[in-house]
Amino acid sequence: MHDAHPPRNVSAKSLEDAGQWLLDLQASPERFDEFDRWLHASDDHFEAWAQVSRVLHALEQLPPTTQQQWPRPARRRLPLLAAACISALAVCAALVFNPGWRADYSTATAETREVTLSDGSRLTLAPRSAINVSIDGAQREVTLVRGEVFFDVVHDAQKPFEVRSNDAVIRVLGTAFDVARAENGLAVEVRDGTVGVNKQYRLTAGQRLWIDRQSGVGTQSSVAPTEVAGWINGTQFFENASVAQVVEQLDRYQRGWIVIKDPALANKRVTGLYDMRDTRRALQALVAPIGGEVSAYSPLLIVIGNTTSATEK
CATH class of the missing domain: 3.55.50.30 (Phage tail protein beta-alpha-beta fold)
Incomplete structure (x- = not known):
C-alpha cells in the first residue's frame, strides 16, 4: 500500500545530519538539547528527521540475522533513498557493536525466548539478551553476553552449572534464579534453591545480590520469590x-x-x-x-x- 502523503523533498545535507543524529543520540544522550536546537532550526530538519525515522523503523521490523544481510550505505541515489541508506548505517552500527548476532541464542527488542538445554535445564531470555552455551561431559556453562536470563537448572551434583558474566561466576547444582546484566552492574535473584556467586556470596530463595560494576562491591537484599523474573509475565x-x-x-x-x-x-x-x-x-x-x-x-x-x-x- 502506498503512502497517501508522500514525503516532500529535503536536502541531502539535512538527511545526512538526521542520520548522524540517530547515531549521536544513542552514543551521547546528553547532547539532546543540541539536537533539539538543530531540529527546530528549520522545517527541512523536521522533515528529514521524520523520513529517516520512518525508514529506520521499517528496517527494524525485519532485523538481519547474518552479516551478509546487513543493509549497506549507498549515497548515489535520490533523497528518499539517501534517507534509507543513512538509516541503514545506523542499523549497521548497532549490529557491529551488538554481540547478540554472534551468540548461540539471542532475542530482539520486545522478544522473549525459551531454550531447553541438552541437560534438560530450561532458560528464558528477556528482550535484547544473548548467551553462549557450553555443555559436555565435563561442564555445564552459560556465558551471559548481555541482557537478562531466568534459569531453571536441572540438579546434577556431579556437574555444577555455572553462569559467567564479566568477572562474576554464578555456581549452582540445581535451582531457579535470574541473572540480569546492566550497564552499571549485575543482579542475581533466587526463586528456589541455593546460588553461589564469586565464592564470596551464598544466596537462598528470596535473596537478591547487586554487584556494582565500578566498585565491585556486592549488596544483598530481600525479594519475594514470586517476584523473581516477573518480566516473563x-x-x-x-x-x-x-x-x-x-x-x-x-x-x-x-x-x-x-x-x-x-x-x-x-x-x-x-x-x-x-x-x-x-x-x-x-x-x-x-x-x-x-x-x-x-x-x-x-x-x-x-x-x-x-x-x-x-x-x-
Whole structure:
C-alpha cells in the first residue's frame, strides 16, 4: 500500500545530519538539547528527521540475522533513498557493536525466548539478551553476553552449572534464579534453591545480590520469590532502583532510544510495579510522580525531561 502523503523533498545535507543524529543520540544522550536546537532550526530538519525515522523503523521490523544481510550505505541515489541508506548505517552500527548476532541464542527488542538445554535445564531470555552455551561431559556453562536470563537448572551434583558474566561466576547444582546484566552492574535473584556467586556470596530463595560494576562491591537484599523474573509475565517490580535502571530495562521493549535529559532525574530512586509491555504508559507512571514528563519526537526517540523545565522553555 502506498503512502497517501508522500514525503516532500529535503536536502541531502539535512538527511545526512538526521542520520548522524540517530547515531549521536544513542552514543551521547546528553547532547539532546543540541539536537533539539538543530531540529527546530528549520522545517527541512523536521522533515528529514521524520523520513529517516520512518525508514529506520521499517528496517527494524525485519532485523538481519547474518552479516551478509546487513543493509549497506549507498549515497548515489535520490533523497528518499539517501534517507534509507543513512538509516541503514545506523542499523549497521548497532549490529557491529551488538554481540547478540554472534551468540548461540539471542532475542530482539520486545522478544522473549525459551531454550531447553541438552541437560534438560530450561532458560528464558528477556528482550535484547544473548548467551553462549557450553555443555559436555565435563561442564555445564552459560556465558551471559548481555541482557537478562531466568534459569531453571536441572540438579546434577556431579556437574555444577555455572553462569559467567564479566568477572562474576554464578555456581549452582540445581535451582531457579535470574541473572540480569546492566550497564552499571549485575543482579542475581533466587526463586528456589541455593546460588553461589564469586565464592564470596551464598544466596537462598528470596535473596537478591547487586554487584556494582565500578566498585565491585556486592549488596544483598530481600525479594519475594514470586517476584523473581516477573518480566516473563509482562510486569517487573523495582525496589529503590534509580530511574536510569528502570529505563534501561524498559528500553529493551522499545524500538529506538529513550533519552533522559536531566542526570538528577535519572538518579532519583523509585519503587513500583511496571508493565513492560506498554513502554509509554510505564514511563509515564515512572516519572510523573517525581516531576518528569515523557515526550515522543518520533517512533524511535522518547525523551524524559522535567515538567518545570519544559514549561519554562
